[in-house]
Amino acid sequence: MPTAFAKKESLAAIDKKFASLGLLEDFDFVLHLPLRYEDETAVHRIGSLYPGQMAQVEGIVRKSEVQIRGRRQLVATIEDESGQLSLRWLHFYPSQIKAVEEGRLIRVRGEVRGGSFWGFEMVHPKVSRAGAPLSDRLTPVYPATEGLNQPQIRKAVNAALARVRLDDTLPEAIQKKYHLAPFADSIRLLHNPPKDADTQSLIEKTHPAWERVKFDELLAQQLAMSVARATRQNKKAYAMKGKGSGLVTRLLAQVGFALTPAQEKVSREILTDMKRSYPMQRLLQGDVGSGKTVVAAIAAAHAIDQGFQVAIMAPTEILAEQHYRKLSAWFEPLGIATGWLAGSLTPKKKQQAAALVADGVTQLVVGTQALIQQHVTFAKLGLMVVDEQHRFGVGQRLSLARKGEQETIAPHQLSMSATPIPRTLAMTFFADLDVSVIDALPPGRTPVVTKLFADSRRSELLAHVHDVILQGRQVYWVCPLVEESEALQLQTATDTFDRLQQELSGLRIGLLHGRLPTQEKTAVMTAFHRHELDLLVATTVIEVGVDVPNASLMIIEHAERFGLAQLHQLRGRVGRGQNESLCVLLYMAPLSSVATARLKAMYETQDGFEIARRDLEQRGPGEFLGLRQSGMALLRFADIDEDAPIAEQARDTAQDLQSVYPEAAAAHLQRWARQRADLLRM
């Protein structure tokens, strides 16, 4: 009896371990696909080994001894007719010493390392009897966890495979169209590769069976996004259809310029959304300096005019502060109560600001993520504008989504981004959003001239800086990016500042970097805005959104260290006024070919979409969209970079399925998205 009891106990413990891997139901096991495969189907010749290879060889033990080299270790050498291989164990039992006694013929398996003077070696290889029958198929290796071994997982997977039906969710027509392997065959093959399977393509995940699985996963993602969209359309929002008092018109008179046709078009799209009784979820894209702020202000004016509150959130205080400055200058004279809520406020001030928001006194509140903290409540939030949403972390985005959901009536949401996302990519990865694009710059902009300068021409450049400042303009000097170390980055910024103060004595120079206390940051930025500073030495904190039209010269030091999108954003800080502007990319020769291509792109074009296209070419969508850092890449099998073509097919298929085979779409989503629906929605 005690043994049976113990067995039962341990089964429960194993189930718990499986559960920790997300394996609860049969289908979870079915989709628990191998991480990789081990190839135990062949014995390699020692002479053919290469470093990094997982290999299996047979040979005679020529030498075997326990050595004390720093620590006690068992070292052996085996030999076949093609060469010799060293074996080493740092932990070993007496039985292992015996297993590699000199003169024995053994089989070993492990990773080939080294290539030193002594040749290749294997550390802690598995030893078995030479001449034992070879496996006739690849051995799957599954994602595991502490306390679960491969045979246990294999057994559980195969048991699940025997129980479930692996019906194909995809209609035959679709399978044919994209030459997809059947689902059931693919799954069985991946768990138990047959003898004649193409080993290489299984290991590299290019086998048709893998392609089918990736296709299905990406399809599920696409379907989930479109379900998210449908769900949103079933939610309630305030339909802002009233006539209002003409606040939008008064705002437009206040801003002092006429909208461009592009701004008019996107404003119309946004206002149309806000008149609907389900929440808007629109992404407003516009190249740097294209004038997104005024469009957000129009949306805000429309909501406020109908009695709603508006929140505008930006990822950094500098950016939020600037929005606040601009929007309050527009709205306050019109009698609209604006508020400011950011982390740097004293607790008391924060509380006061939050109380005014909660009471509905504040009509327009601007701030950072402090706006979505739990204790902040709104009397009647009608519109939430989020600038540069992709810069917020996943957690913040989730709480943003939830903030809306808590209310029975969700606010309309407008996201803004200065990263032009190529259309196919946007359709693939933001399929649940509507997208508006401001595709032309405001009039009267003189294009920024971009010049490449080798660092050796620095003194020439300093003379030019002097001239520009004497003409009453302002200058940005962007410090080199030091990605590896924030401390070093800071040091570089301070050094540059000190050096420029000497080189350009008599000029008013300020320093702005991420580590400054917020109040100082604000003070420096305000001084630059008011033209109390001539030159601003800055790190990339100024990358997004900073808008000082009088600044007409930008110098980017060590431009070769920056990414293309980043250079474009930085350059966008100048050329915002009437003055002719210049952006100087200072580089340190010699340049790598990638850096040359990047700088050349900057020199050749100013079109954000073209730059984005080239950036995408160089970096791939994962890096481009920042999905890796943001944790948005929630795919288990597909890779958004390598499998982008499959993602596009999946996107088209999702549309086909929903319109022609809605049942198949539902079944597919059910199969894949059961535990992931919450995450996929992001």
Ligand SMILES: Nc1ncnc2c1ncn2[C@@H]1O[C@H](COP(=O)(O)OP(=O)(O)OP(=O)(O)O)[C@@H](O)[C@H]1O
């Ligand atoms: N229609 C227009 N006519 C003239 N000037 C405009 C117009 N629209 C916007 N501007 C001005 O252009 C500048 C850039 O606008 P804004 O700051 O809104 O750009 P943005 O799209 O937010 O760019 P970024 O992403 O770089 O912050 C501002 O100084 C703004 O006042």
